[in-house]
Amino acid sequence: MPSDAARADGHARPPHARLQEIVFPDHANHLGTLFGGQALAWMDKAAFIAASRHARRTVVTARSEQVDFRRPIRQG
Numbered sequence: 001m002p003s004d005a006a007r008a009d010g011h012a013r014p015p016h017a018r019l020q021e022i023v024f025p026d027h028a029n030h031l032g033t034l035f036g037g038q039a040l041a042w043m044d045k046a047a048f049i050a051a052s053r054h055a056r057r058t059v060v061t062a063r064s065e066q067v068d069f070r071r072p073i074r075q076g
Contacts, residue, residue: 012054015054017049018046019046021042023038023074024075031072033074034074034075040067043067044061047061048061
């Protein structure tokens with residue numbers, strides 16, 4: 001019987017991470033929406049956790065080519 005981390009074809013499932021953050025006033029601009037840099041930092045944290053689990057070694061973010069912010073994230 002395959003473990004929880006393996007699929008039926010024997011390959012490992014891709015790791016995933018789920019983080020929950022609350023947008024506090026110090027994370028928001030004067031419009032009450034999340035700073036883009038803070039959103040990128042939180043995305044990078046989740047990516048680091050997933051990549052570290054997959055690689056089972058130290059990983060770093062080398063580059064992010066493009067991020068499109070489609071909707072504002074409100075404080076609260």
